[in-house]
Amino acid sequence: MGRDVSDADQDRRPAGSCALVTGASRGIGAAIAVALAADGWPVAVNYRSGVAGADATVAAIEAAGGRAVALQGDVADPAIPAQLLEAVHERLGPVGVLVNNAGLRADGLALSLSDDDWQRVLDTNLGATYRLTRAVLREMIRARFGRVVNIASVVGPRANAGQANYAASKAAVIAFTKTAAVEVARRGVTINAVAPGLIDTDMTEGIPPQLAERVPAQRAGRPEEVAAAVAFLASDAAGYITATTLYVDGGLSA
Amino acid sequence: MADTSIEHIQKVITESLVTFGADPDAISRDAQLEALDVDSLDLAELSQIIEEQFGVELTSNDVAEIKTVGDAIDMVAERAK
Numbered sequence: 001m002g003r004d005v006s007d008a009d010q011d012r013r014p015a016g017s018c019a020l021v022t023g024a025s026r027g028i029g030a031a032i033a034v035a036l037a038a039d040g041w042p043v044a045v046n047y048r049s050g051v052a053g054a055d056a057t058v059a060a061i062e063a064a065g066g067r068a069v070a071l072q073g074d075v076a077d078p079a080i081p082a083q084l085l086e087a088v089h090e091r092l093g094p095v096g097v098l099v100n101n102a103g104l105r106a107d108g109l110a111l112s113l114s115d116d117d118w119q120r121v122l123d124t125n126l127g128a129t130y131r132l133t134r135a136v137l138r139e140m141i142r143a144r145f146g147r148v149v150n151i152a153s154v155v156g157p158r159a160n161a162g163q164a165n166y167a168a169s170k171a172a173v174i175a176f177t178k179t180a181a182v183e184v185a186r187r188g189v190t191i192n193a194v195a196p197g198l199i200d201t202d203m204t205e206g207i208p209p210q211l212a213e214r215v216p217a218q219r220a221g222r223p224e225e226v227a228a229a230v231a232f233l234a235s236d237a238a239g240y241i242t243a244t245t246l247y248v249d250g251g252l253s254a
Numbered sequence: 255m256a257d258t259s260i261e262h263i264q265k266v267i268t269e270s271l272v273t274f275g276a277d278p279d280a281i282s283r284d285a286q287l288e289a290l291d292v293d294s295l296d297l298a299e300l301s302q303i304i305e306e307q308f309g310v311e312l313t314s315n316d317v318a319e320i321k322t323v324g325d326a327i328d329m330v331a332e333r334a335k
Contacts, residue, residue: 141299183295 004034013238014145018042018092019234020084021134022075023102027201028151031223032223033100036232037066041097043087044105048074048102059247067092075102075128076120081135081218096148097234098136100129100173104143105203110164125169130176133191137184146189147234150177151226152252154197170195190242192233196226197249217250256308258334264327266307270300283324290323300326306335308334 020037023029025047034057043061045068047054054070061068069091072098073080088095103125106117117249129150140146140159155163156170181191198211200220212220217242232238233246247253266295272278276290287297301312310333320326 138302141295142302186264186296 010133012145012239013096014094014143015039016093017096017123017143017190018044018088018144019097019099020044020046020095020096020132021045021099022128024047024057024115025053025070027198028055028196028201028223028226029099029101030060031227032101032230033057033068034064035059035224035227036097036099036234037061037068038064039231039248040066041234043068043091044065044068044095045086045094046073046075046084048051048072062063062082069201074123075132078127078131081128081131083134083202086162094139094143095136096143096145097149098132099149099151099230100244101151103151103169103203105163105166107134107162107166109162111213113165121165122172125166126172126176127225129173130226133176133180135140137180140245141184141187144188146184146187147238148177148180148189149230149233150174150191150193151230152177153193154247154249157195158253177242177245185242188239189240190233191237193245194226194229195245195247195249195253196248197221197252199223199226199248203229215250215252216254219250221248221250256334258308258331260327260331262335263308263330266303267300267323267326271296274299275301281323283322283327285323286321287323287326288321292309303329310334 019041021033024033033043033045045054045057047104058068068194071087081147098218106121129220133148150173152173153170156167177191177193198215198220199221229246229248268281269276270279274292275293280290297317304310308330310330
């Protein structure tokens with residue numbers, strides 16, 4: 001039944017393909033771009049407004065002997081994903097790895113969130129993930145290879161007061177990941193989620209230090225530790241791993 | 255200009271179905287796609303191939319109407335005129 005195991009030969013990165021990381025001007029996204037470049041992927045470093053950060057990410061990759069280009073675009077805008085992919089094609093070639101990392105938070109109790117705070121978090125964290133994934137899957141199923149890694153969060157599977165919008169978006173990302181993954185699994189395309197816990201970035205600035213005490217590892221994680229999980233899922237070695245969520249959280253979700 | 259002869263359309267569609275895993279000996283105009291184990295993912299990919307090769311865009315409603323190999327060939331041939 002099904003594909004012969006020898007077909008596993010097709011689960012290798014096609015020559016000339018590249019990686020696209022959204023929201024890669026800083027924090028986890030920048031670390032992911034650097035890690036994928038270190039694994040040999042030419043990397044498209046997407047950013048919305050942090051041009052200096054994106055340029056610094058590209059410079060870091062080039063200094064290490066890698067290849068990268070910075071590409072501006074707010075992926076929450078429904079028109080942007082198609083334009084962004086066209087630009088990536090032109091500059092670096094077809095997308096073999098897509099990392100949907102761009103995300104934002106607009107915290108508040110559920111009873112007081114504005115419609116705008118609800119919508120823009122959903123548009124970026126979930127809508128952009130969906131639209132970009134949809135667009136790359138068309139080419140990935142033809143190439144018989146693809147790696148999509150969606151950045152979720154421990155918030156979503158777990159509650160976190162003040163983040164109902166963020167939690168809803170991230171739980172939905174995990175649900176989307178599972179279903180989309182099973183739809184394309186037999187074409188050599190994997191779709192997984194990585195769920196970071198408390199990671200030391202700009203996004204977690206202002207979070208009380210006592211929070212780290214709730215983490216079994218007793219510390220916040222580093223962006224590079226999340227990036228290592230993404231790089232693994234993007235690698236040839238992870239060809240049989242799909243529809244799963246890998247937690248990088250020092251045990252917080254256990 | 256793409257070759258939109260019925261023979262070429264039939265060739266492209268047949269080759270695609272074989273790539274998807276259909277048994278070449280079971281493919282005929284009257285063969286039901288379901289019987290060939292051609293499913294919705296295969297049809298989505300076939301739509302892309304048809305669009306690239308013949309410039310014919312098939313909507314999901316169009317695809318839903320395709321039951322046999324002949325249905326697919328005829329629909330593309332009609333639209334490619």
